[in-house]
Ligand SMILES: *[C@@H]1O[C@H](CO)[C@@H](O)[C@H](O)[C@H]1NC(C)=O
Ligand SMILES: *[C@@H]1O[C@H](CO)[C@@H](O)[C@H](O)[C@H]1NC(C)=O
């Protein structure tokens with residue numbers, strides 16, 4: 515088994531390296547496909563946390579993570595692919611390696627900086643994850659390293675798609691860890707204001723560097739995710755969801771939507787896509803069979819109520835259960851959808867209707883990027 519996984523790991527690495535490092539047929543000509551830059555948390559982390567000093571809570575580089583698609587644990591929090599993998603597939607781009615992968619520094623096709631547990635606020639999971647501001651610093655480093663003149667660099671970045679998933683850790687962690695001292699100092703509006711304020715700073719910095727096209731994942735109804743159901747002391751929601759968390763998330767999603775609308779008027783050329791993860795999640799939790807799932811509340815892998823304890827994988831040192839078919843489950847572990855669920859979500863992010871993703875879907879953003887290229891050629 516071990517030999518088998520190492521072989522696959524090398525195969526995948528060679529496969530990705532080939533596409534990323536070597537331009538392939540037509541070498542010398544410019545790559546006209548939009549670059550993809552990824553910022554965010556565990557929903558987008560394809561293995562950056564494998565290379566940082568943190569705890570197993572923030573890592574997924576052990577069995578049974580990765581069992582369905584890659585057949586070895588890559589560090590992704592799922593049995594298979596994550597949203598950035600599906601976006602890359604839809605956009606006919608190679609999968610991105612984690613930015614922190616040793617020896618990997620070719621970023622003309624983009625980069626993935628996401629880190630499990632990443633937050634907008636410095637206080638959240640301090641020292642355990644690569645927070646959003648540090649991810650921005652990594653991006654600036656990549657920008658400096660991109661070859662070519664300033665105009666070429668600006669053109670690459672203005673065509674590029676920047677996708678972000680942030681906020682879940684800021685809202686869920688105080689309640690999950692039962693360390694609510696900091697968050698209780700603020701009203702919900704004030705706390706959300708700080709998260710949105712810090713996210714705004716990062717968006718503006720990316721825009722200043724030349725970024726124009728952004729794809730945002732709203733925050734999910736995390737209060738109904740197995741991890742928060744399992745620690746919910748009061749069972750406040752009539753459905754067992756952690757209502758303190760969901761109330762903050764709803765405030766966040768409204769504020770994010772308002773922010774993006776106002777940035778459209780404020781930042782030159784700013785175009786965005788916003789996916790309503792909250793509605794998507796609740797709809798599937800409440801009607802799993804409508805979407806092809808047998809189970810919408812309990813995780814495939816884990817222990818405790820809803821398998822919501824931090825226990826998936828032997829490395830976490832707790833006995834746990836594992837389902838036989840992850841694709842029947844909405845959740846693979848306490849806080850992360852299965853490959854099958856991520857696939858559905860990504861299809862909607864890519865080409866879904868304006869009721870779930872607006873004002874553009876990702877496909878439309880990538881198409882805008884191609885049009886930009888057309889005008890550059892004239
Ligand atoms: C990782 O963190 C632990 C605990 O904070 C510390 O003792 C150890 O020296 C760190 N290791 C590295 C390589 O930084
Ligand atoms: C959380 O903290 C509060 C206040 O310190 C305490 O009363 C409560 O028992 C804690 N809950 C858990 C699940 O540890």
Ligand SMILES: *[C@@H]1O[C@H](CO)[C@@H](O)[C@H](O)[C@H]1NC(C)=O
Pocket residue numbers: 634635636637707708709710711712715
């Ligand atoms: C960013 O977050 C910090 C807390 O980490 C907060 O003090 C600060 O006001 C926030 N910045 C903005 C612009 O909201």
